[in-house]
Amino acid sequence: MAPSAITPVSAAPDHRPVKLAGKATGQNETTNDVQLRDVETTSLVLRTFRCLIADLCEQFKGGHPGGAMGMAAIGVALWKYVMRYSPENPSFFNRDRFVLSNGHTCLWQYTFMHLVGYTNMTLDQLKSYHSTRTDSICPGHPEIEHEGIEVTTGPLGQGIANAVGLAMATKNLAATYNKPSYELVNNKTWCMVGDACLQEGVALEAISLAGHWRLDNLIVMYDNNQITCDGSADLANTENVNAKMAASGWEVLEVADGNNDVDAIVAALVAARSSCSGKPVFVNIKTTIGVGSKVAGDAKAHGAAFGADEVANIKKASGFDPEKHFVVSDTVYDFFGDVKSRGRRLENEWRELVSAYGDEYPDLASEFALRVKGQFTQDWANLIPAKEDLPTAPTASRKSAGLVCNPLAEKMKTFMVGTADLSPSVNMIWKDKVDFQHPDLRPTCGITGDYTGRYIHWGIREHAMAAISNGLAAFNKGTILPITSTFFMFYLYAAPAVRMGALQRLQAIHIATHDSIGTGEDGPTHQPIELAALYRAMPNLLYIRPCDSEETAGAFLAALSATSTPSILSLSRHNLPQYPQHSRREGVARGAYVFIEEADGADVTLIGVGSEMGFAVGAREVLRERFGIKARVVSFPCQRLFEMQPREYRAEVLRYGEGIPRVVIEAYAVNGWERYAEAGYSMSSFGHSLPGAAAYKYFGFGEEVIAERVSAFVGEVKREGMESMRGEFRDLNVGRGEH
Amino acid sequence: MAPSAITPVSAAPDHRPVKLAGKATGQNETTNDVQLRDVETTSLVLRTFRCLIADLCEQFKGGHPGGAMGMAAIGVALWKYVMRYSPENPSFFNRDRFVLSNGHTCLWQYTFMHLVGYTNMTLDQLKSYHSTRTDSICPGHPEIEHEGIEVTTGPLGQGIANAVGLAMATKNLAATYNKPSYELVNNKTWCMVGDACLQEGVALEAISLAGHWRLDNLIVMYDNNQITCDGSADLANTENVNAKMAASGWEVLEVADGNNDVDAIVAALVAARSSCSGKPVFVNIKTTIGVGSKVAGDAKAHGAAFGADEVANIKKASGFDPEKHFVVSDTVYDFFGDVKSRGRRLENEWRELVSAYGDEYPDLASEFALRVKGQFTQDWANLIPAKEDLPTAPTASRKSAGLVCNPLAEKMKTFMVGTADLSPSVNMIWKDKVDFQHPDLRPTCGITGDYTGRYIHWGIREHAMAAISNGLAAFNKGTILPITSTFFMFYLYAAPAVRMGALQRLQAIHIATHDSIGTGEDGPTHQPIELAALYRAMPNLLYIRPCDSEETAGAFLAALSATSTPSILSLSRHNLPQYPQHSRREGVARGAYVFIEEADGADVTLIGVGSEMGFAVGAREVLRERFGIKARVVSFPCQRLFEMQPREYRAEVLRYGEGIPRVVIEAYAVNGWERYAEAGYSMSSFGHSLPGAAAYKYFGFGEEVIAERVSAFVGEVKREGMESMRGEFRDLNVGRGEH
Structure with a gap:
């Protein structure tokens, strides 16, 4: 089936997606240079991969083998055929981003990284999974510290929200710097999710936003194995996922046999990459957890090793010697042999493009180069008002924050500032700010803005606001500084994502207003009492409570200087006295x-x-x-x-x-x-x-x-x-x- | 249009709901005894209500008038015609429950409570809204402490999740105690939501669950005014809400003119109450925020008083004297005059029913009486294993918790125990436990259980688990004891709801396993470091970390004894030594x-x-x-x-x-x-x-x-x-x- 013949579910009259199956050639300008797939070799790769996963979990009697095995064919489609990246330079700027939202299946990612040739991901390193080795780059969930991992995942639902942020970053940079014939930034974001991620509220918030923003550079692949820890996903979820995604503004594709039909998966992913729907794409891929084992399709395959006997059985059934472990034949390595060279070519083409762009648009190119390096494009410290320019009358510190931040946000393209629907309360709007919106919303519902916009209306979605902001910050260190805002109390909703930012050393500034019982009439539901205790105890997070305008300036200086640390600026709703004789921004830094x-x-x-x-x-x-x-x-x-x-x-x-x-x-x-x-x-x-x-x-x-x-x-x-x-x-x- | 002619959107071929408009007579066995509505009186009531709201916000120059004014007609339909309750006895056991999920519009609820005759809700009390009076029963958001308020709301999304819990409680009690001709418990749960609630992740999780459980006794009324603080809801949300609800297993009805068409709203709510779809019902009601004011349909109407001049204009346009304030004519009071007597009749009928039930089913009736009083049906303290019956070998405290809790859960119908998809990890399954499920899932997807079931598969929805549990606990003090479970780290996802439980003095026990770096391979995303600081600082919450089986027994004793306080039991994944010489359950209590x-x-x-x-x-x-x-x-x-x-x-x-x-x-x-x-x-x-x-x-x-x-x-x-x-x-x- 040719990609062009795929009917998106959202346009189908009965809301059922057309099933994808069979022979996509992949010989399409939007995919990589793919040869006709050899059925035998593909089968060998899948069998080898699954046995390797079984071996890796068996050695220390633990880990998550089932999902990784079930997703083998998806991995082949993605890592060999469709995704654009460079294993030898995992930080190539315009690479496709990949997020494993179902992070417990990380062995799947590590193993494909090994097969395609990520330099550090040796077989020896694969074997360190679940070991006591402190030099392991294969922790129990993917961690951003390690090359080739875009974001740390594990807490379910976070990854898909991060992926939305990564896709937003691409859209914003593309709209800001791309020119005709110069697509400096045009990478896709691929995100793998399981049944669990799609149940988490933070994911559902992020899904709504991705649909609203029409992020057609985002492709979510759903490992639809219908199994969670408790058993059948039907125990807790019987909704129509495809219809829900379509209602949320997503294009929906479906693959019937995700266990083996690599061609169909490639066809779907190619179609997703080249989709003209103007929507994010949800590829619903039916798989079987633990496929190839006797507990295939059972929750028992999820979070435990199979036992030595069953691993032997799996190997026998796969046509391998049960006595041999961690076996990867040269045929399998050869199968992935073209990935590295393709990556080098992608990099070279991009460098040439950037170079030619520099000739034609020298100013923009210089600015772009700074952004790529993660440097601010202006001398920001001078943009912060001096003490004598701050108000002398009593001022709410939420207002002081606006006085300090808004001139910065106006000038610094690095800043992306948003609010969980509290624009009138948090004072983060600067002169002539442009909203981050899809431009087509103007004719349809009068909403202004475009993808160059850097003011974000998150809606009433505090958790997704912080989780997606982690994705913005993770796109490339220092390229985007996310600034979020809501009442301090509602950073409790956002707390799991704020924590993930601190854990990942991602700079962000969280503007937390209404930070005390001084918030007043809204009452105890809105008055934080215990929340500061959490954030003061959270490693690698600055919880800063300034007492006046001068200290608020100091709080921004501290937060902006902490390039590997998120900060929460805790601000009053009510007017605070000024202490010009006493308060010192330098004091805040200490x-x-x-x-x-x-x-x-x-x-x-x-x-x-x-x-x-x-x-x-x-x-x-x-x-x-x-x-x-x-x-x-x-x-x-x-x-x-x-x-x-x-x-x-x-x-x-x-x-x-x-x-x-x-x-x-x-x-x-x-x-x-x-x-x-x-x-x-x-x-x-x-x-x-x-x-x-x-x-x-x-x-x-x-x-x-x-x-x-x-x-x-x-x-x-x-x-x-x-x-x-x-x-x-x-x-x-x-x-x-x-x- | 007769209610029977209403076509639910979920069955309509084009997913567009049939619009409800015009003259429902309300003369239907499922509604209250309603006379044909007098158009003039209804108009007077609506105008009076809106002017009263404007006056109440104006006196202290604050509050949330717009939503309350926009929902006036909904309020008339609900409080006068459709909802079953007794203003003179707000705690009548079988009353319909009402939850204001958009809690900031509380003046709407307070004012209707005044009009229908809640004894304590005097006009003088209404005037205490936003005042400095410490005896006010009209706080800035509804608070459970005050008569007639089922749950405290304000943090958006919580209320709709609470409503799901209230509806579950009804289903469980009905399945346990109702007999043919004896519907002891058959109340409905009504929940009002705004645009904001429907964006919050916790609400989306709860919506999925309500659809899954087919809670057809739950009716959510959507105040669809398309305005949030930032302006048009389109700024952050352009999804198809009706289609999304339908995909989530809800019946969808729509009312085109929610500002004035009381008849249409009554028709929709009557249809919802008597629906045979076997689904929860979503009534999408189009309204205008601040209707009747010059900022109608604008975000300016949301969270600020109108100013004296505009209040005068509103009154003039409404045909009232602008110089007079807080005016409610006798005609308006008379309009609601039948509500109290109807309530008394409902109560009497129910008492007679319970009495007759007692004659026919004396044992069940005695048990039911204990449940109504909020008492355990067994001597629970004796069900907790004695020290000498506890294991002597090293034991994970998560396992000890199962040893203590599961015999209790087996015997005590009060216990409803659930897990966020971690049944194999948290050890909360007791012998012959029955799942809380809709019985029809058995033939369709092989899921066993029914509404008598007390083991809850929450799916991977920690936040909704805790928020819905608050609803279970709030149904009637002591009637249901919710016990939730997941890894301790993921009680950070649930934290806003855990807080609401503590604030509302709702007993619950949260089983938090994997509570330390001893959790191991899952890594820093799963290892709590800072979370205990939050829960130790949270008022009215017991965070208990037992060191062995004996202390785990002590932790349950403490948690079960704290009838107005939720507890978190913080438990290990790994085996812990036993300290029979040292550990004492009585010590835990101190x-x-x-x-x-x-x-x-x-x-x-x-x-x-x-x-x-x-x-x-x-x-x-x-x-x-x-x-x-x-x-x-x-x-x-x-x-x-x-x-x-x-x-x-x-x-x-x-x-x-x-x-x-x-x-x-x-x-x-x-x-x-x-x-x-x-x-x-x-x-x-x-x-x-x-x-x-x-x-x-x-x-x-x-x-x-x-x-x-x-x-x-x-x-x-x-x-x-x-x-x-x-x-x-x-x-x-x-x-x-x-x-």
């Missing part, structure tokens, strides 16, 4: 700093944090005037940055061992602050629906009451000594809410 | 307890936690033998339970002020433990893909190395004194991973 010193001896150190700094500064005044107590104030916007400072600096800020008690004041659960203080004035319950100022008051946040409690605490320390204090952390704000 | 005491003076207290207790006990031996250091050991399974103990107890366990340094040993980020210790042996990076034992070793978790570091620390304390220690927390496990 995590904490002395805000107000008491030169001639202090009785107590008050730790002020972000949106609640006003209570520390106010309580200090009351302590002095009403109680004759001298309080120094430390501003503490970021614990992780502080931990990175030398001990001398930390000792100076917190006065280690000087017998001055420290009290942290923050309207969150205090968990974690005990490291820096002997007492806390904090929250021990969820919040309450009241106007912001009233909510603070309701929970005892007022300078008078805080000063009274601190004064009593300082008195106790003076009477009983620091020693008695420090074994037992003191909660000074008791009697409100419940535990 | 959060922490002395595990191994040193009667004649100790040099250090080691805090051992859950799956890593072995390192504390092992290090203690090494400390004694190699270093001559006497270490006592405290087991610390739950911080929140410990905080609830009297100070004397806490002082005794942790030896406040006795000069004995304390070291916590746990393979998590240490954040929060600083409250209880001067030093920590913990993780400062993400994990690594290695077999469990090798992963521990890689990160320095071994008794020898821990003992060496603790010994050095104890030496430092002896040299320099406790005072110098306590100002600065010591991280003893340094040099691994990165920050």
